[in-house]
Amino acid sequence: MTAPLHAIATVIFCACFLLVTFAGFWAARWKRADLHSLEEWGLAGRRFGTLITWFLIGGDFYTAYTVIAVPAALYGTGAPGFFAIPYCILLYPYMMLVLPRLWQVCHRRGYVTLADFAKGRFGHRPLAVAIALTGILATMPYIALQLVGMQEVISALGLRGEWPLIAAFVILAAYTYSSGLRAPAVIAIVKDIMLYIMVIAAILVIPSKLGGYGHVFSAASAALAQKKPPASIILQPSQYWSYATLAFGSAIAIVLYPHTATGVLSSASGRVIKRNAALLPAYNLLLALIALLGYFALAAGIHSADTSSAVPLLFVHMFPEYFSGFCLAAIGIGALVPAAIMSIAAANLFTRNLYGELIHRSMTPKQEAAQAKLVSLFLKIGALTFVLLVRAQYAIELQLLGGIWIAQIFPAVILGLFTRWFRGTALFWGWLAGMTAGTGMAWTRDLKSSICPLHIAGHTFAMYAAVPSLLINLLVSVGVTLALNAAGRERDTDSTMAADYEMQGA
Numbered sequence: 001m002t003a004p005l006h007a008i009a010t011v012i013f014c015a016c017f018l019l020v021t022f023a024g025f026w027a028a029r030w031k032r033a034d035l036h037s038l039e040e041w042g043l044a045g046r047r048f049g050t051l052i053t054w055f056l057i058g059g060d061f062y063t064a065y066t067v068i069a070v071p072a073a074l075y076g077t078g079a080p081g082f083f084a085i086p087y088c089i090l091l092y093p094y095m096m097l098v099l100p101r102l103w104q105v106c107h108r109r110g111y112v113t114l115a116d117f118a119k120g121r122f123g124h125r126p127l128a129v130a131i132a133l134t135g136i137l138a139t140m141p142y143i144a145l146q147l148v149g150m151q152e153v154i155s156a157l158g159l160r161g162e163w164p165l166i167a168a169f170v171i172l173a174a175y176t177y178s179s180g181l182r183a184p185a186v187i188a189i190v191k192d193i194m195l196y197i198m199v200i201a202a203i204l205v206i207p208s209k210l211g212g213y214g215h216v217f218s219a220a221s222a223a224l225a226q227k228k229p230p231a232s233i234i235l236q237p238s239q240y241w242s243y244a245t246l247a248f249g250s251a252i253a254i255v256l257y258p259h260t261a262t263g264v265l266s267s268a269s270g271r272v273i274k275r276n277a278a279l280l281p282a283y284n285l286l287l288a289l290i291a292l293l294g295y296f297a298l299a300a301g302i303h304s305a306d307t308s309s310a311v312p313l314l315f316v317h318m319f320p321e322y323f324s325g326f327c328l329a330a331i332g333i334g335a336l337v338p339a340a341i342m343s344i345a346a347a348n349l350f351t352r353n354l355y356g357e358l359i360h361r362s363m364t365p366k367q368e369a370a371q372a373k374l375v376s377l378f379l380k381i382g383a384l385t386f387v388l389l390v391r392a393q394y395a396i397e398l399q400l401l402g403g404i405w406i407a408q409i410f411p412a413v414i415l416g417l418f419t420r421w422f423r424g425t426a427l428f429w430g431w432l433a434g435m436t437a438g439t440g441m442a443w444t445r446d447l448k449s450s451i452c453p454l455h456i457a458g459h460t461f462a463m464y465a466a467v468p469s470l471l472i473n474l475l476v477s478v479g480v481t482l483a484l485n486a487a488g489r490e491r492d493t494d495s496t497m498a499a500d501y502e503m504q505g506a
Helices: 007-029 038-046 050-061 064-077 079-109 114-122 125-157 163-179 182-210 213-225 237-254 258-265 270-279 281-291 293-299 307-318 321-359 365-389 392-413 424-444 466-487
Strands: 451-456 459-464
Touching: 007 125, 007 163, 007 182, 007 321, 038 258, 038 321, 038 365, 050 182, 050 258, 050 270, 050 321, 064 079, 064 125, 064 281, 064 293, 064 307, 064 321, 079 114, 079 237, 079 258, 079 270, 079 281, 114 125, 114 321, 114 392, 114 424, 125 163, 125 258, 125 307, 125 321, 125 365, 125 392, 125 424, 163 182, 163 321, 163 365, 182 213, 182 281, 182 293, 182 307, 182 321, 213 293, 237 392, 237 459, 237 466, 258 321, 270 281, 281 293, 293 307, 307 321, 321 365, 365 392, 392 424, 392 466, 424 451, 424 466, 459 466
Parallel strands: none
Antiparallel strands: 451 459
């Protein structure tokens, strides 16, 4: 059933979009520099301080699809949807341990991507190409999902046709092309302020309209019990393994996405990253409150076969039009920030680590930037085409697969920050084994879920496929390294030095 047009909400939504469009183009003048180089266009000259980095990395992690998908998981499946909360709790100490070290070596060596680091550390070109391909493949459906989130918002407004999504895409493409990473950094500030206002209003107003939090949880529990299969607001024993491995595997994977690395490497220092790891839990509080919107939708009687539409429909149903337009704009703008960063990050990978490595062509900084801009544009066109021509469910399924894939670069990148024991050749074969195993596990589930039952010693453990496939990856990497060491094979050259990993002022 098509939603009626909400005129006032649409006007507010468009006004907010005009504001961020202006901000996106103005960003080219902010911290003015020559944007005809990849360092400036793709990493903003590595000059962002604590506050901007906080907003930028927060924009990376908490996307439009996060605001829609996390509550949608609670709306559809109940307690398992809360896995995002412990996953982020695990994430921040992990970030504080590894990301300042990553920033340090990449800053000193001029690395723009994780594939740059892997090539420098292990001197193995196929490994660098594998990491670049993995990053691009994992990022493409992520960009598409931001557009899916935008679609849900547009649908809730009652706008018909594909033109609103195309218009939003054109705006995104234009200011990303002209301003580079500075555009999403500026817009992230606006987006996060709007999100905090939206969430605070939602947790105060909506429960009061529904009879209080006690009634919300009671009504949500009753509604979940009627689903097929029945769900619950309390995690069941059979869900413990899937819940724990999903949280653990997601925490491992998120820092390996190209857009996360781009946000990190744009920072001014390793100390900025440490401060951000300490400050980012504020976003986790926001995420926990956002998750409750799924239960609010159940208690409010929102009925939709598409769980992703639950939150937009909730806002339209519970708030006056002017404020529902504001809330939907916050979600929509939340799609623009990560989509821009993701397309920039993937373009950096293609330019530096695929085109440069496979074609063996040396480019000037200006040529690198020009190519990255064009690749970024084509990536967005590809994501838009995918969303317009293919069911949104396919984008979700590919994103589930992308999380499994990106975890497979953990040995080369994260372990590589702390040890040179592994051989580049071994890490490549480990990557291939992990990719094959993880894809096979997801395929057995028809790509409908990333949770796979593993039968061990007469027991069945439902686990996030990224975790067992990463274990296979590590076993192969260790085995091949031991075999090459035993054979006396010469090591590839490590271009980094011990001093590169030492924290400045530490």
